Amino acid sequence: MSMQIPRGTQDLLPGEIEIWQYIEQKSKEICSRYNYKEIRTPIFEHTEVFARGVGETTDIVQKEMYTFTDRGERSLTLRPEGTAGVVRSFVGNKLYGEASQPTKLFYTGPMFRYERPQAGRMRQFVQFGVEALGSADPAIDAEVLALVMSIYYELGLTDIKLVLNSLGDKESREAHRDALINHFKPSIGEFCSDCQNRLEKNPLRILDCKKDREHPLMQTAPSIHDYYTEESAAYFKEVKQHLDQMNLPYVVDPTLVRGLDYYNHTAFEVMAEGEGFGAITTLCGGGRYNGLVQEFGGPETPGIGFAFSIERLIMALKAQGKVPDFGNQLDCFLVTLGDAAKAKSVELLYQLRQAGIRCDKDYLDKKMKAQFKAADRLNVRYTAILGDNELNENRINVKNMETGEQVEVALDTFITYMKEQVEGGK
Structure with a gap:
């Protein structure tokens, strides 16, 4: 019988937990300024919530979920991310029917993924996330981006960058999808088995493959920017204009894709720069998911959100020397x-x-x-x-x-x- 802590988990002890409390308190305070309200959903859900919400072709669903059968023979899964549960709650509690729209929510809590543990990537980790449901206005995309950058800036981080892309609307994505299939199909045998499985199901995810990132076809893959409809191009332009109005710096990366199936239009990541942080530089990821509410049986409702790992944020704060001195704990x-x-x-x-x-x-x-x-x-x-x-x-x-x-x-x-x-x- 092992009495050791499970691999990929950690104990947060006095003297260390204070930085966690500080981050959570600051993040919640900033969300309050932006009129986002807290929501708390179960740590486990029916497996179908994540299979449908995260996407059958994702690594999360295929390889990383902690799934078990309960005594009633129901398949349940410890939540690997927060968005699917929030949207399930949004639909189940008919929050779309409330007079005040859009519905602006934030959450924080433990998530679970069966991954190879490494610095800043645990099997049980804590995410802080935001979801804004009910508006297709590019201004709310910019608001969400401003919110997450405000959290990082007010915690003292400076060596970070906002990386932005647009995945386009449904028509844009379908045209891009066909182009990707035609591009990769003649040489798909040279790619890993995951990429081969994704070719027909979700070829966009081939661009996110870590094993084949150096393959020559990756460098010449069709860009989504070449397949934007007029509406998609205008939407992305307006998001960028709002960011410019707020003097929020960003970098456009046409190769940026997100690992979850529900994203369209705006997609983004916040990256750590500078020395001392390691190879994995992504601090935060998010984007727009206009079709996700319908997947859960709700009405057509656009949404956008992000989530970041508190563990990785703490790594960045330590690397940049921004962990505050919490001073006297007793009077x-x-x-x-x-x-x-x-x-x-x-x-x-x-x-x-x-x-x-x-x-x-x-x-x-x-x-x-x-x-x-x-x-x-x-x-x-x-x-x-x-x-x-x-x-x-x-x-x-x-x-x-x-x-x-x-x-x-x-x-x-x-x-x-x-x-x-x-x-x-x-």
């Missing part, structure tokens, strides 16, 4: 000497916490000197010293650990005094 530590003072500290600790003050005390019966060392290790702002003599005289000593200044405070005003000191120092 006050109670040091006691004597049984009566020790008993009184339980009451004082409770009162401090009720007043909103982060505090702690010794629970191991340490000597006073060891208690001070514990306070130093915790990097507290104030140390309050209470002995039996001070208790009898209704007083307590408070030491500012930064300045070394120590003052005597009446015990019955201690809580008020500490609240003033802590709030005044924020």
Whole structure:
């Protein structure tokens, strides 16, 4: 019986979890500014949700899903991504019928894919994502792009770039699909088995193959830009115009495709640049998926969204030296000497916490000197010293650990005094 942590998972310990909380809090705060509301969906869904929503020909569905049969003989899958579950919920709860449209949502939580674990790519990982459903306006594409870039910029990242493409509308994609089949078919035997299987089902995904990326036919493959309808070209142009209005820099890459079947029109990635990040530079991916809601039995509803891995974001922050110093985690530590003072500290600790003050005390019966060392290790702002003599005289000593200044405070005003000191120092 193995008691080791499963491969591809990790424990997030105190001292490390703070950066996760910081990212999640900042991301949620920015979403609130853009009027996006949080949604929480189940960690597992019926397998068909992902087979239909992500796409039968994707690596996720074919190779990477954690699927199991429950006691009712139902096939269930741990979610490998967030969009399919959100759209399932959007349709199932008839959010399309609400008066306020578009429906603008964000989510965060663990996802699961059976992949080869490596830096920034785990089998259980955490995504933060956004979905905007109900608008076909190019302005909302630009809004979604601005939102994700705002998250990265406000977290301090600078060496990043927004890479943009358009996959065109249905007519554009069908024409491009036929051109790709004709291009690759005569030499498809030279490609990997995955590419051979994709040729007829979804030839666009051949362009995303990592094994055959250096094949000469990859360099000469037909570009989607040559097959845009007039409407597709105009749509992409307007998205770029909005980005220019906001002075958001971007790079157009005609070879950019997304790994999921539901994308059309706008597709994008945010890439990390600079040294120290590794070979996998994609931080975020997303795009428009105008046909996905219908796949789940809903009305014709356009949508656009993105998702990013918090693990990879943390890698980028560390590589660029942008992880903040979270400073003191405690405002006050109670040091006691004597049984009566020790008993009184339980009451004082409770009162401090009720007043909103982060505090702690010794629970191991340490000597006073060891208690001070514990306070130093915790990097507290104030140390309050209470002995039996001070208790009898209704007083307590408070030491500012930064300045070394120590003052005597009446015990019955201690809580008020500490609240003033802590709030005044924020």
